[in-house]
Amino acid sequence: MLDQRLVRENPDLIARELNRRGMNVDLEPLQLLAKKQQHLGEQRSCIQAESNRIGKEVGNLIKQGLNSTSNEIHQLRQKGNAIKQQVSKLEEEEKTVSTKLKEHLLSLPNIPSSKCPEGKNEKDNQFIRSWGNPIKKEDLIQHWQIAENLGLFDSERSVKISQSRFVTLLDQGARLERALINFMIDLHTKKGYKEILPPVLVNSASLTGSGQLPKFAEESFKCAQDDLWLTPTAEVPVTSLHREEIIPLEELPLKYVAYSPCFRREAGSYGRDTRGLIRLHQFNKVELYWFVNANQSEAAHSKITNDAEDVLKQLELPYRVIELCTGDLGFSASRTYDLEVWLPGANAYREISSCSLCGDFQARRSAIRTKSKEDKSTQFVHTLNGSGLAVGRTMAALLENGQQSDGTVSLPKALAPYFGTDHLKSK
Numbered sequence: 001m002l003d004q005r006l007v008r009e010n011p012d013l014i015a016r017e018l019n020r021r022g023m024n025v026d027l028e029p030l031q032l033l034a035k036k037q038q039h040l041g042e043q044r045s046c047i048q049a050e051s052n053r054i055g056k057e058v059g060n061l062i063k064q065g066l067n068s069t070s071n072e073i074h075q076l077r078q079k080g081n082a083i084k085q086q087v088s089k090l091e092e093e094e095k096t097v098s099t100k101l102k103e104h105l106l107s108l109p110n111i112p113s114s115k116c117p118e119g120k121n122e123k124d125n126q127f128i129r130s131w132g133n134p135i136k137k138e139d140l141i142q143h144w145q146i147a148e149n150l151g152l153f154d155s156e157r158s159v160k161i162s163q164s165r166f167v168t169l170l171d172q173g174a175r176l177e178r179a180l181i182n183f184m185i186d187l188h189t190k191k192g193y194k195e196i197l198p199p200v201l202v203n204s205a206s207l208t209g210s211g212q213l214p215k216f217a218e219e220s221f222k223c224a225q226d227d228l229w230l231t232p233t234a235e236v237p238v239t240s241l242h243r244e245e246i247i248p249l250e251e252l253p254l255k256y257v258a259y260s261p262c263f264r265r266e267a268g269s270y271g272r273d274t275r276g277l278i279r280l281h282q283f284n285k286v287e288l289y290w291f292v293n294a295n296q297s298e299a300a301h302s303k304i305t306n307d308a309e310d311v312l313k314q315l316e317l318p319y320r321v322i323e324l325c326t327g328d329l330g331f332s333a334s335r336t337y338d339l340e341v342w343l344p345g346a347n348a349y350r351e352i353s354s355c356s357l358c359g360d361f362q363a364r365r366s367a368i369r370t371k372s373k374e375d376k377s378t379q380f381v382h383t384l385n386g387s388g389l390a391v392g393r394t395m396a397a398l399l400e401n402g403q404q405s406d407g408t409v410s411l412p413k414a415l416a417p418y419f420g421t422d423h424l425k426s427k
Helices: 004-009 011-020 028-063 071-106 143-150 156-161 172-189 204-210 235-242 294-314 361-366 391-402
Strands: 126-131 194-196 246-248 254-263 282-292 319-323 335-343 348-357 369-371 382-390
Touching (some): 172 282, 172 391, 235 254, 235 361, 235 382, 282 294, 294 335, 294 348
Parallel strands (some): 194 254, 246 369
Antiparallel strands (some): 126 319, 319 335
8 A cells, every 4th residue: 555645745756656557647636635634633633632631630620629510620521521522523534534545545556666667568578587498399289288198187077066267187287286386385495484374265354455455356256255255366365464563673574485275267368378277267376475674675576586486497497587567567566577487388488476576565555564672663564475386387387398209298306206206107
């Protein structure tokens, strides 16, 4: 959420920054709301102070021996009651204005980092670096064809169970998914990440705190009779792990790795990637998440990206790193590096991780602060998140990069101990 102080005092700055995202926003109504809220708060505090003064005066007069039923005390109490009614009225008005202001603020995205490259859409994203040697051959097939040949998953029966865009992993496919999850979690925990297994059902406050609500309500699956949603990513519950808390500065950074099933409607994506493991309504993901002090966030962004890259390196999968331009940033992000893995069967790079610096945007929405023992003042933490990695897409990349002419699939050495062998073969 954007800083109300900036909205009130420097709306032109916010308008310029949102314009970098391609948004033309009139912030004058929002500024008026912010100023009105501030004015009402100042009025209420001033009147409340007078009410407190009268209360103390009444107490002192009684201590001095004045009868509590005296005319002087009666008049003071009447005046105090009238002030309390004024305070109550101001509180109601302030609450109404505050609710409207918050609704507007929650609908606005984060402002881009000054270091984020300018651009309108994905065509303006910038290449940063690449790793590995992409395989390019004419006779390669795509991962879903390999999976069908090896009997790794069943899409048709999954439609009977649920609907399209779901898969049931079978035999070697199920075992490979489990092996990948364990491999990724072990790799990250060895680097100091704390493993957690969060709830899959999350409440509206959690989705709001991380930035999914109200903007992306239509993208998520909601339970009909409860204030619970199927999580679209472990980023949501991990953000709320410290919601409305003050984290001691000495404990930062906090680094978490979390496995979770993820659920997304993928509205607007129909017709794209309808076969295979690339774009499903349910998929597994290992998520990396950092809570850091503000002065640590730039360095942390490089580190969390490198940690996600290391998964691809260990699995011997060629990839490239792309920095998203201002017009292609996600809602909560101020700066993002995308990792795109090479799929030789499709002859294309596909996104497999987004590593985002969110600044204090999510922390402000979730009321997550920090303070040191010496300094009693609090400040919002900065948050970062990145897929480490999306498991289904990783499996797709392994199948296409490891495919052999005899129909088998060679697996990387780092994964063999988890899977039990270094290859997949038909049975």
